[in-house]
Amino acid sequence: MTVSSEPAAPAEPVAPTGARTSDYDYELPDTHIAQRPVEPRDASRLLVLDRRDGSLAHRTFRDILELIPDGDALVLNTTKVFRARLLGHRESGGPAEILLLRPAEGTSDGLHFEAMIHPGGKLRPGRTVTIAEGFAVEIVDTTPRRTRIVKLHTSGNPMDAVEAHGHVPLPPYIERADEAGDASRYQTVYAQQAGSVAAPTAGLHFTDDVLTRLDAKGVERVHVLLHVGAGTFRPVSDDDPSRHVMHEEWCQVSREAADRLNAVRARGNKIWVVGTTGVRTLETATDAHGIVQPFQGNTDIFLRPPYQFRGVDHLITNFHLPKSTLIMLVAAFAGYERTMHAYRTAVAEQYRFYSYGDAMAIV
Numbered sequence: 001m002t003v004s005s006e007p008a009a010p011a012e013p014v015a016p017t018g019a020r021t022s023d024y025d026y027e028l029p030d031t032h033i034a035q036r037p038v039e040p041r042d043a044s045r046l047l048v049l050d051r052r053d054g055s056l057a058h059r060t061f062r063d064i065l066e067l068i069p070d071g072d073a074l075v076l077n078t079t080k081v082f083r084a085r086l087l088g089h090r091e092s093g094g095p096a097e098i099l100l101l102r103p104a105e106g107t108s109d110g111l112h113f114e115a116m117i118h119p120g121g122k123l124r125p126g127r128t129v130t131i132a133e134g135f136a137v138e139i140v141d142t143t144p145r146r147t148r149i150v151k152l153h154t155s156g157n158p159m160d161a162v163e164a165h166g167h168v169p170l171p172p173y174i175e176r177a178d179e180a181g182d183a184s185r186y187q188t189v190y191a192q193q194a195g196s197v198a199a200p201t202a203g204l205h206f207t208d209d210v211l212t213r214l215d216a217k218g219v220e221r222v223h224v225l226l227h228v229g230a231g232t233f234r235p236v237s238d239d240d241p242s243r244h245v246m247h248e249e250w251c252q253v254s255r256e257a258a259d260r261l262n263a264v265r266a267r268g269n270k271i272w273v274v275g276t277t278g279v280r281t282l283e284t285a286t287d288a289h290g291i292v293q294p295f296q297g298n299t300d301i302f303l304r305p306p307y308q309f310r311g312v313d314h315l316i317t318n319f320h321l322p323k324s325t326l327i328m329l330v331a332a333f334a335g336y337e338r339t340m341h342a343y344r345t346a347v348a349e350q351y352r353f354y355s356y357g358d359a360m361a362i363v
Contacts, residue, residue: 018305018336021236021244025322026343033173034356037185037204044205045358047346054338056345061205061359064316070218071269072314073261077200077278078223080191082159083166085178088131090122096129098137099169100162101197101229102250104149110158114143115150116230123148132165159194169197171233171355173321186355195227195250201318201355202275222260224285226251226277226299235323246302246325249277251295253285258292261311265290270313276326279303279312279333286311304328305336315362319346319353334362 017023038044042062049056068074086098097118104112117123117139125148129137134155141149154161168178168186178186188203190211215221231247238244261271261282273279283303285295290310302325303309315333320326331339342360351358 018331019241021239021241021323023336024324024327024331024340026340026347028322028347028353032347032350032353032357034352034354034358035174035176037356038352040207041189041205042207042210045351046205047342047349047351047358047360049334049338049342049360049362051334051338051362054335054341056342058349059361062210064205064361065210065213065217067361067363068214068217068219068272068314069269071220071264071267073220073222073264073269073271074214075222075224075261075271075273075278075282076188076190076203076206077226077275077281078188078190078192079196079200079225079227079277080194081168081187081196081199081228082194083163083168083183084197085167085169086129086131086137086162086165087167088129088137090127090129092122094119094122096123098129098131098150099197099230100150100166101147102195102227111152112140113150113152115148117148117150120146120148128153132161135161135165169230171198173354174356190223192223193225193227197230198228198232199355200226200228200275200277202316202359204356205359206274220260220264222257224251224253224257224278224281226281228277232277232326233321233324235321236325236328241302241304241325241328244302244325246300248298248300249280250297251277251281251284251299253281253292253295255294258285258294261292271311272314272316273312274316276317276320276329279309279315279329282311283309302328303332305332307332309333317360317362318355319343319351319357319360321354330360330362 044061046059046061084100099116100113136153138151152158168182284299
């Protein structure tokens with residue numbers, strides 16, 4: 001018998017669960033993707049995940065009134081969706097679509113925007129798309145991200161033209177054209193500053209009545225701002241999430257908001273954040289000691305396991321796409337196994353998913 005003296009080959013390292021993009025895949029029937037919202041807003045279902053023991057409870061969103069104690073803070077992103085989707089025709093007469101993302105870097109004239117366009121191959125710099133009489137969009141340049149810089153041509157206020165002729169930018173998994181009701185329904189009741197091409201959807205469940213009752217209860221309402229970009233829907237294509245280039249979004253935490261949140265924590269109360277956009281804003285603004293600092297600027301923070309949260313105690317969110325940065329954020333907050341178990345339960349219990357779907361509270 002011959003015994004080899006060759007050393008055994010080292011075993012391939014095994015990535016921890018939740019470290020790969022493929023770990024965040026799950027089966028979802030198309031029938032579970034909400035195409036329209038429920039009415040009233042607070043009639044949505046609410047899956048409550050308790051991080052202490054992993055238990056799940058099935059509630060209605062209006063039960064949020066019972067879950068948030070007086071003295072705690074409720075953080076809301078007050079961004080407003082604008083009619084960013086422009087439909088028109090090229091010089092040839094063929095159809096064209098322009099999705100305005102945000103004002104172009106280095107411009108403040110209100111005319112130049114970074115945009116996504118279709119068909120990209122036919123809309124080179126110098127081409128023009130006619131949206132309506134007296135309103136056209138010129139393709140000016142291509143960015144390193146392969147988006148375009150466009151210039152709006154109109155005799156009046158450019159944003160007035162966008163609001164008059166643009167469409168509500170519903171996400172691609174809502175497989176219908178926008179309707180009149182979407183203008184108000186794909187918008188939170190507390191929206192203030194226009195700048196988003198997608199709604200901070202966890203906030204869509206709140207009604208004026210629920211907010212008024214939370215105010216009366218003694219829950220502090222604190223406003224922050226993050227303008228949501230189209231990158232929020234972009235899937236992670238590499239199985240190693242660290243290679244994903246995170247989209248950049250503009251956000252703001254005022255001095256007043258920072259002071260109020262720090263005071264809530266100082267007296268022993270907790271911070272509830274509505275939506276992943278609010279979480280990304282607060283985690284960008286909170287220092288290593290857990291103190292919220294005033295902040296204004298772009299953030300490309302990518303929150304995924306393992307991550308130690310500094311500014312968030314509880315999270316209210318919707319159900320997110322498989323293999324997305326948003327489900328990774330939820331897993332970083334609630335734990336990978338508990339998050340995926342909650343998602344599998346939500347599928348089995350026929351919760352409604354995505355922007356117009358049901359909600360989840362992680363406590």
